[in-house]
Amino acid sequence: MEERRFCIGYALAPKKRHSFIQDSLVSLAASRGIDLVRIDTERPLLDQGPFDCILHKFYGEDWRKQLVEFRVKNPNAFILDSPDSIERLHNRISMLQVVSELKIENPDESFGIPKQIVIYDKETLFDRQAWEGLKFPVIAKPLVADGSAKSHKMALVFNHDCLNKLKPPIVLQEFVNHGGVIFKVYVVGQYVKCVKRKSLPDEPEAKLGNVDGLLSFSQVSNMTPREKIDDKYYKMMQLDDTEMPPLSFITDIARGLQRSMNLNLFNFDVIRDSKIGTRYLIIDINYFPGYAKMPGYEKVLTDFFCDLAQKKEALNNADKKKDVEDKIGCDQETRKIGSDEDGGGQSVDREKKETTVQD
Numbered sequence: 472m473e474e475r476r477f478c479i480g481y482a483l484a485p486k487k488r489h490s491f492i493q494d495s496l497v498s499l500a501a502s503r504g505i506d507l508v509r510i511d512t513e514r515p516l517l518d519q520g521p522f523d524c525i526l527h528k529f530y531g532e533d534w535r536k537q538l539v540e541f542r543v544k545n546p547n548a549f550i551l552d553s554p555d556s557i558e559r560l561h562n563r564i565s566m567l568q569v570v571s572e573l574k575i576e577n578p579d580e581s582f583g584i585p586k587q588i589v590i591y592d593k594e595t596l597f598d599r600q601a602w603e604g605l606k607f608p609v610i611a612k613p614l615v616a617d618g619s620a621k622s623h624k625m626a627l628v629f630n631h632d633c634l635n636k637l638k639p640p641i642v643l644q645e646f647v648n649h650g651g652v653i654f655k656v657y658v659v660g661q662y663v664k665c666v667k668r669k670s671l672p673d674e675p676e677a678k679l680g681n682v683d684g685l686l687s688f689s690q691v692s693n694m695t696p697r698e699k700i701d702d703k704y705y706k707m708m709q710l711d712d713t714e715m716p717p718l719s720f721i722t723d724i725a726r727g728l729q730r731s732m733n734l735n736l737f738n739f740d741v742i743r744d745s746k747i748g749t750r751y752l753i754i755d756i757n758y759f760p761g762y763a764k765m766p767g768y769e770k771v772l773t774d775f776f777c778d779l780a781q782k783k784e785a786l787n788n789a790d791k792k793k794d795v796e797d798k799i800g801c802d803q804e805t806r807k808i809g810s811d812e813d814g815g816g817q818s819v820d821r822e823k824k825e826t827t828v829q830d
């Protein structure tokens with residue numbers, strides 16, 4: 472009998488395609504029955520395939536419409552992830568709202584988000600009342616986080632004198648001293664991996680020299696050594712000595728976020744408050760981050776794809792069973808697939824014609 476293969480179509484912008492679709496991933500996945508096939512976003516999606524799953528980090532109204540049509544025609548296929556769920560991460564306020572709403576029982580550690588306000592216009596920017604309760608330094612972040620270079624342009628602001636240089640809409644977030652190390656937590660379905668990266672130094676004004684009230688920067692944790700704000704400082708800092716946050720605590724947060732955001736592929740940035748060593752702050756959540764930077768990403772992603780293939784198989788089998796039941800007069804409108812032992816499966820609501828993959 473011919474081997475059953477699981478076909479994943481991917482729609483990614485060129486930079487993401489080059490970093491994520493590496494030969495090592497494609498060949499490992501292929502050896503386990505998963506084909507990764509590029510979707511030509513210049514051509515109609517429905518003319519391509521067939522796909523069992525669509526993996527995408529691609530935007531625009533037209534793409535959204537095509538995904539809706541695809542879903543109608545392929546109710547059993549997976550779309551990773553749903554555009555509506557991804558959308559929440561394109562705004563730095565709605566992005567962190569889920570964190571504020573998350574409840575996790577933990578007697579030893581606590582978590583939250585830094586104090587922040589959103590500023591939509593210049594007038595409010597200069598209104599001292601709007602700043603009430605916010606202490607300098609603050610980080611000014613573009614409100615929109617849509618993956619554009621512009622959306623990563625940040626500024627450390629040390630006083631009111633240089634506010635003119637800021638361009639609303641922005642989020643002003645209190646800078647929290649955190650020992651110059653950031654924890655990046657990568658989530659792939661049920662898999663959670665936490666890694667350390669370099670971050671901005673504590674008391675940045677003192678550490679970075681006598682800056683002029685405002686210091687612009689972009690994607691600190693991705694910087695090459697030449698670009699680092701103060702390389703000597705980072706060498707001094709000894710990243711290796713930094714203790715990791717408790718894994719079970721981080722995993723609880725990751726699972727909680729995953730459930731409330733209904734996303735499979737994301738990472739979030741966590742810092743540890745230097746003043747309260749057991750307090751963690753989530754400062755950023757990114758959809759479909761740079762997984763290739765994660766050690767052994769090929770296996771992690773391939774395992775995830777194989778899980779999807781199994782779920783799809785179960786779904787197809789259930790459909791076959793339903794056909795038989797229909798013929799003999801059974802009626803089942805909504806079915807759930809997946810067991811509680813593995814944390815559930817995907818729920819398939821036939822009326823909504825929606826297939827999502829959840830933990």
Ligand SMILES: Nc1ncnc2c1ncn2[C@@H]1O[C@H](COP(=O)(O)OP(=O)(O)OP(=O)(O)O)[C@@H](O)[C@H]1O
Nearest residue numbers: 585623644645646647670671690691692754755757
């Ligand atoms: N509230 C904060 N306190 C201290 N440092 C912060 C804070 N917010 C951000 N930073 C620093 O600024 C960096 C960039 O911030 P943030 O992660 O929000 O931006 P981003 O452009 O969305 O990043 P990414 O490349 O991860 O998408 C962080 O990695 C961290 O070093």
Ligand SMILES: O=P(O)(O)O[C@H]1[C@H](O)[C@@H](O)[C@H](OP(=O)(O)O)[C@@H](OP(=O)(O)O)[C@H]1O
Nearest residue numbers: 490617618619693738757759760761762764
């Ligand atoms: O440019 P947008 O769409 O926002 O996405 C970026 C994320 O914001 C970053 O978090 C990714 O880097 P990390 O995986 O180091 O977080 C970064 O990964 P990359 O460096 O592989 O592109 C991007 O995924």
Ligand SMILES: [Mg+2]
Nearest residue numbers: 740754755756
């Ligand atoms: Mg970040």
Ligand SMILES: [Mg+2]
Nearest residue numbers: 616755756757
């Ligand atoms: Mg980000």
